[in-house]
Amino acid sequence: MSKPFAYAVLLAATLALAACEKEPESKLESAKESLSEGMESVGDAGEKTGEAIEKKTDQLTGHKPTTGEKIQDAADDAADGLEAAGDEVKDTLEGK
Known part of the structure; x- marks a missing residue:
């Protein structure tokens, strides 16, 4: 809190x-x-x-996490990475 x-x-x-x-x-x-x-x-x-x-x-x-949960976690991590990369590109294009 x-x-x-x-x-x-x-x-x-x-x-x-x-x-x-x-x-x-x-x-x-x-x-x-x-x-x-x-x-x-x-x-x-x-x-x-x-x-x-x-x-x-x-x-x-x-x-214990199942294989499906491990795959979902990996997919979530990849999506977060792509989102961060997209934000970096956006900021670069906007001149920040």
Whole structure:
């Protein structure tokens, strides 16, 4: 529960610092970037928390992943990699 709170505080601090910049366009761009990064961090934290809960549940119940689950995990990892690569290309094209 403390991670989402920490991310919210970090986001608020970043937005406050962004407000100190001189040009309104810079403020807007910084706020957009900060919000985007904050949302990604919150999403990552939620995903990691879910994975940790699932792993702990599997450990406590003695569940061993099936071949199908292993394939699904590998496919999910590949999809995440493709999404990250796509984001990198998008950012490069947008000049960030």
